[in-house]
Amino acid sequence: MSDAPVNVPVIPPPSNPARRPSRPSNVDWSEALSHAVTDPEQVFEQDELTVTLTDGFPKSKYHYLVVPKQDLGSVGDLSTAHLGLLEHMHRVAENLVVRIHTREPKLPFKFGYHAVPSLKRLHMHVVSQDFSSPRMR
Numbered sequence: 018m019s020d021a022p023v024n025v026p027v028i029p030p031p032s033n034p035a036r037r038p039s040r041p042s043n044v045d046w047s048e049a050l051s052h053a054v055t056d057p058e059q060v061f062e063q064d065e066l067t068v069t070l071t072d073g074f075p076k077s078k079y080h081y082l083v084v085p086k087q088d089l090g091s092v093g094d095l096s097t098a099h100l101g102l103l104e105h106m107h108r109v110a111e112n113l114v115v116r117i118h119t120r121e122p123k124l125p126f127k128f129g130y131h132a133v134p135s136l137k138r139l140h141m142h143v144v145s146q147d148f149s150s151p152r153m154r
Contacts, residue, residue: 049073050138054084066105069113072142079117079126079145083109089139092130110143117145 029050053059054068061081072080083106089095095103107114110151117124125146 048137050082050084050136050140054086064109066102066107069109069143075150076148077145078147079124079147080150081110081113081143082140083113083143084138084140089131090137091134091139092132094139106141110141113143121145123154131146 025124033134044151053070053073059070059073060073063069066086067083068086070082070084072082085106086100087102089099107128108128114126117126127142127144129142129144134140
């Protein structure tokens with residue numbers, strides 16, 4: 018069975034990229050992703066292994082985070098046993114970009130992880146390379 022999407026719906030840009038993500042006041046900001054993956058208002062989509070969030074501080078028109086449901090702190094916590102999970106996260110990102118390309122076919126994207134993360138949860142950024150966002154400094 019192919020990992021390619023069967024139905025390729027168009028993904029519009031996030032409706033309010035300047036919206037700050039919510040989190041309970043008793044949650045440290047570095048733990049925000051652990052809260053976000055369980056908050057239905059912040060989840061863009063999910064599957065059996067991952068949750069995709071719209072970045073709360075987008076640097077581009079399209080800026081998503083693919084977060085594994087397995088609680089992993091950072092790339093430093095990975096081993097060869099996680100290779101299948103990382104490949105799955107990459108396929109999730111690629112499928113997201115395929116759907117965005119139905120709307121904006123020439124928009125380039127990059128995927129990446131933080132070597133030294135500020136948030137305590139492994140996540141992969143999916144970022145369009147236009148760097149057009151109210152959040153850009």
